[in-house]
Amino acid sequence: MTDFTSEASCFEVEGLSLAYDGKPALRDLTLRIPRQRVTAFIGPSGCGKSTLLRVLNRLHDLNEDVSRQGRVVLAGQDIHAPDVDVAELRRRVGMVFQTPNPFPMSIYDNVAFGVRLQGIKRKRVLDEIVEWSLESAALWDEVKDRLHSSAWTLSGGQQQRLVIARTLAVQPEVLLLDEPASALDPISTLKIEELIRSLKSRLTLVLVTHNMQQAARVSDYTAFLQDGELIEYAATDNLFTNPRLRRTENYITGRMS
């Protein structure tokens, strides 16, 4: 598992640079994200790890004045190619944000939201998908009796799992997680981490986190970014126990200035 080169790749990032308003945010990144593994991006605030994540499903398109060089390839296709359907790309590459963001609708409607966008309207099918998704997100038992009450009545941790269920409902190939547990209490965090590990068998997960222990606990590979550059990228065990570079070691041991 620690053997990098034998993994099938999901994303291939080649020479990616990104600048907002002329200010560089990512500098010439090249990395492969392996399929059905958990890859963590760590690094100090403003290092570009969230930006990199948002490039992977093209959410950065929403920002104006962005210039980009380089390619991002998903399953053999450049995601920035002109013929790519952005909505379809985002369905394939789901994303979970730092603060839970359920829509102001019922739990059921939240999970069915993305499915309905695909044009699926039949109640039997929707019921099945909703149950399956909530079970996959380990939330079914807690909410099965109140599927039609507002999603806002759930606790923060439950809301975050609901958001994951909502994303899983559209059958994505990749799940991007942008500090998914940073707004949650320790027990909820634990549940999210368990969930991440259990989902690995089905899809590729990319995790951005500030929490080094969390990266160490759940990820298979870890990339360390600083000032928009990829400093070190290795199997998680190697990176944490035996970093090659002094800068990486300083960061993971907390000697970062």
Added chain:
Amino acid sequence: MRLWSRGSEGGWPWLAAGSVALSLLALLALLVLLGSRGLVHFWPAPVEVVTLDSGERFAGQRMRQERVAGDPQTDVLYRTGNRDLDGNYWRWVDADVIDTRQRPDNMLVLEREHWGEFLGRLVAIRQSDAATPLPLSGDEAWQVLSARLERVEALRDQHRQLSDEVIEPVARRLVALRSAGKADPAQQAALIERWETAHQRLAELDAALSRDTLILESVEGRRLEQPLAGVLAAWQPNAMTWMDKLFHWARGVGAFLSEGPRAGNLEGGVWPAIFGTVMMVLLMSLIVTPFGVLAAIYLNEVAHQGPLIRLVRIAVRNLAGVPSIVYGVFGLGVFVYGIGGQLDSWFFSDSLPSPTFGTGGLLWASLTLALLTLPVVIVATEEGLARIPVQQREGALALGATRYEMLRRVVLPMAVPAMLTGVILAVARAAGEVAPLMLVGVARLAPQLPLDGEFPFLHLDNKFMHLGYHVYNIGFQGGDVERALPLVYATALLLVVVIVVLNLTAISLRHHLRARHRALDR
């Protein structure tokens, strides 16, 4: 005691609370003034028979007394009615020259279709089929009058019903048949027969209505013949119990709300004005909401947020400050003369030179007010859209929603309460506007409602009445200020009530919708 000491809260909470209290007090004073002056008008005032030192006698309802500055004497104002007898409706009397004042039980007040009120006694009733009049006095006179008045009212109802439900529809169908050209003679004959029988019946009713004539006598002793058909109501205020008066008052308020105006708007009710106001505001809301919401969506969601959009936004906010009469002038120039004139020359050239849409009307007034309130709706909606967290938008996009789907399914439903806030503000502003309406379609008297059973049901080209303009009109354009003043207060109160009801409707709708996303307001 030191209110303004350092370290304690100081006086500023008192200052803040004081200004709230002052505002509430002003509002309360407004309502109390309008309510007391307006609603007292419908209370049956007692009729006094006044004897002066000179021996002269007259009857009247005591309204108020006034002391002229620098003059030792007090003047009393009496409402004497009987304008057809002496040409006056009011009488000022010097309080010092009043000898006695009595309130005899049998003083009668008649509300009449013409000439206003009559104050006096009933001395006889003449029937057209009887040779001599039937002399009456005392209680008997009142009982006979009540019975006859009831009969007249029943006949009037039949008359109205017949003309509304038979004569008018039949006449309309006859006209339609004739203009269609291929009239079926049998059908036409049947219709004409129905029309003729109905007309015959109507003539019978008219005859029955004009059977009785009242012979009345004023306190001064002058006699007057009054056809009973022209009497709308009769009462003896001095003989009424408290309950009777309350009932009379409620009936008066009811008639004010449900009837059309009479006698130069100084009598009768304001129903067409209530209807016109509500109709215009509803139409205005229907026009302004989609426009305002779409404009706000463009400004906030679609357009590139550059200097041009900032300029547009400033311009929109400034539009809210343009005086309303300017919108009236714009509406007159563009809607009435421009678009209306063009519509007339295209579609209604048969009826030219009398204009159809080329003159003020309900549609143009609603459009003008919609323009006036557009900035309010845009600003409120934009603020609502801007308040929706970016996470909600990104959440929708990350699930594979297009930008349109994100707007349609997540952003707009969440912004609905804000849009309704905009509509509420727009309604509040539009319902109170009078100045622009005077240019684009409000009428002094338009008893025909803009909504009826005749195709196309909603007559957008009709002129309409408006409570605000009604206040202005009866207060400043009528001749008899004393008679108009209570109606001014009553109509103003009604305008306030109508605006409150319209607003409460919109607020309850917003509350209902907000309950669905209650958590947003956490």
